[in-house]
Amino acid sequence: MLPVDFDDLTAEDVSRHFGRRRALSRISFQTHKGSILGLLGPNGAGKSTMLAVLATLLRPSSGAVRYGTHTPGASGAALRSRIGVLGHDLFLYPELTAHENLVFFAGLYGAPDPRQAANAALQRAGLADRAHDPVSSFSRGMRQRVALERALIHGPRLVLLDEPFTGLDDASTAALVSRLQGLRDGDAIVVLATHDLDLAEGLLDSALFLRDGRVAEAVARPDSLRSTYRSIMRRSP
Amino acid sequence: MIRTAWLVLKKDLTVEVRSLEIAYTTLFFAISCVLFFAFALVKEGKAPEDGAAGILWIAIAFGGTLALGRTFERERQSETLRALLMAPADRPAIYIGKLLGIIALLVAAELVLVPLVAFLFQAPLLSHPFWLGAVLLTGTIGFATVGTLFSAMLVRARSRDVLLPVLLYPITVPVIIAGVRATAALLQPDVELAIVQFWVALLIALDVVFLTLALWTFEPLMTD
Numbered sequence A: 001m002l003p004v005d006f007d008d009l010t011a012e013d014v015s016r017h018f019g020r021r022r023a024l025s026r027i028s029f030q031t032h033k034g035s036i037l038g039l040l041g042p043n044g045a046g047k048s049t050m051l052a053v054l055a056t057l058l059r060p061s062s063g064a065v066r067y068g069t070h071t072p073g074a075s076g077a078a079l080r081s082r083i084g085v086l087g088h089d090l091f092l093y094p095e096l097t098a099h100e101n102l103v104f105f106a107g108l109y110g111a112p113d114p115r116q117a118a119n120a121a122l123q124r125a126g127l128a129d130r131a132h133d134p135v136s137s138f139s140r141g142m143r144q145r146v147a148l149e150r151a152l153i154h155g156p157r158l159v160l161l162d163e164p165f166t167g168l169d170d171a172s173t174a175a176l177v178s179r180l181q182g183l184r185d186g187d188a189i190v191v192l193a194t195h196d197l198d199l200a201e202g203l204l205d206s207a208l209f210l211r212d213g214r215v216a217e218a219v220a221r222p223d224s225l226r227s228t229y230r231s232i233m234r235r236s237p
Numbered sequence B: 001m002i003r004t005a006w007l008v009l010k011k012d013l014t015v016e017v018r019s020l021e022i023a024y025t026t027l028f029f030a031i032s033c034v035l036f037f038a039f040a041l042v043k044e045g046k047a048p049e050d051g052a053a054g055i056l057w058i059a060i061a062f063g064g065t066l067a068l069g070r071t072f073e074r075e076r077q078s079e080t081l082r083a084l085l086m087a088p089a090d091r092p093a094i095y096i097g098k099l100l101g102i103i104a105l106l107v108a109a110e111l112v113l114v115p116l117v118a119f120l121f122q123a124p125l126l127s128h129p130f131w132l133g134a135v136l137l138t139g140t141i142g143f144a145t146v147g148t149l150f151s152a153m154l155v156r157a158r159s160r161d162v163l164l165p166v167l168l169y170p171i172t173v174p175v176i177i178a179g180v181r182a183t184a185a186l187l188q189p190d191v192e193l194a195i196v197q198f199w200v201a202l203l204i205a206l207d208v209v210f211l212t213l214a215l216w217t218f219e220p221l222m223t224d
Helices: A045-052 A072-080 A098-108 A114-125 A142-154 A170-185 A198-202 A227-235 B002-019 B019-040 B053-078 B080-086 B089-118 B129-153 B158-184 B193-222
Strands: A008-018 A019-030 A035-040 A063-065 A082-084 A158-162 A189-194 A206-211 A214-219
Touching: A008 A045, A008 A189, A008 A206, A019 A035, A019 A045, A019 A063, A019 A189, A019 A206, A019 A214, A035 A045, A035 A198, A045 A189, A063 A072, A072 A142, A072 A206, A082 A142, A082 B080, A098 A114, A098 A142, A098 B193, A114 A142, A142 A170, A142 B002, A170 A189, A189 A198, A198 A206, A206 A227, A214 A227, B002 B019, B002 B089, B019 B053, B019 B089, B053 B080, B053 B129, B053 B158, B080 B089, B080 B129, B089 B129, B089 B193, B129 B193, B158 B193
Parallel strands: A035 A189, A035 A206, A082 A158, A158 A189
Antiparallel strands: A008 A019, A008 A063, A206 A214
């Protein structure tokens, strides 16, 4: 497997249908390394579907996603090794300990020393003292921290996050925001789907408002996200 | 590929050792099957001739179906299947890891079922342990190979619990028939090893065909 890398992510007229239902309709955008793009919109707007397409889990019905010059069809596994996903579900085995979960995923992503990678990840998550406790005994916030480290354990270029602030207390939210800012400083491309506009406002470098699977508005420098959101929602579909 | 398969197998076995959920349900169901048949068929301490072979394989097939359904259900519950599919690992290696986990579980169940069936049906199942082991292993591999593929394929289907046996049993009928016939041949007073060898060879051929097809189709089936 030849390593791949990319500096930008481009969606070109991406549509995705599920039978007769159109989940995404002609979505286009581009984002670059060292930036955080927000996918904003109400439930059912197509945010999670867009993330699944970017994660190569779903193929677009039409249009294409380009990772620099690479496409999922041609680069497959090599491309997946540069993508990290934190879904709404946390992708953790509740019966395993935090350490075992991270060692497993580090091994799956080909880390040369999975145990060391897991230990370092647990330090970053501030959970080194709970390393050998089963994930099922963790609070939602602690699970979220482990899940984020799972998504980042292989140092991905593209980080995809689906509603990462759900169920977090203030301290966990602040830690997550700081981690995301660190990823931006480390030249990652971060795409974040959320409907928490207050949290998104200070964090995003650009935002894409989705409604009914379409781009309602693209904002280059998001400030007053809430008023933009309200005006979009007031428009007739 | 071997490394990925080993990681998935090790993870599945660790999870199972912690919860014992699949092992207990599979064993309980399989032992119940054997007991029901024993109560129904053994009259005045006399078991029907050749009945043990069929009952052993019915218990393996029914218990195995339960185990197959649960192994991917577990991956679905916390959506870890998506995480597995997003990893840069070869997808057939993930299938191999899951398959080996199921085979290990069924072999463990057979270690309990064989002495139980031998005892309840007064069947000399353990008189040719090598050949019995060969029959059970090749039959289990064939059954689990198809079952693991279908179980993965149906993981997002709403009526997967109903669909799995409906799809699985017709395809694995040749494996079950070969397993029953080979086991029955081992129960004869004068065992003709040539007959047993023929059925084992057939089971190996079926294993090769099913495994090739499963490895070929797993990736496209799990995409999208």
